[in-house]
Amino acid sequence: MRKQRDLPVTIYRVLLYLSRMKNLADDKRRLVRIERAVCIDRKELKPLLNSLQNGGLVESIDTGFTGRGGHKIVIWNITEAGRMWRSDLGRFIQLGQRINLYPEEFFYLPSDSF
Structure with a gap:
């Protein structure tokens, strides 16, 4: 049975990842880097990022370069609205932790060390 997220x-x-990487090199905000940092498969992550972009929470920037497979290399940035939603979702998760619906680890990225 497949684990649901x-x-x-x-x-x-x-x-959170995009917010932390906002001022770092563009390479840190590529799809493959986001995928590794948040432990989400690319097949799930790309539609999610597109939905977030349609909602105005993130923006994509075409670098003009192509990857090894011939696909465009796109950089993702969080918008001001995305930062506000991130903090609201963070408060929602903290509430879930207080009422024992979420374990403490849910608040951190998988790449964070405890």
């Missing part, structure tokens, strides 16, 4: 936590982790 909690949507608010997934969105929070993606927005």
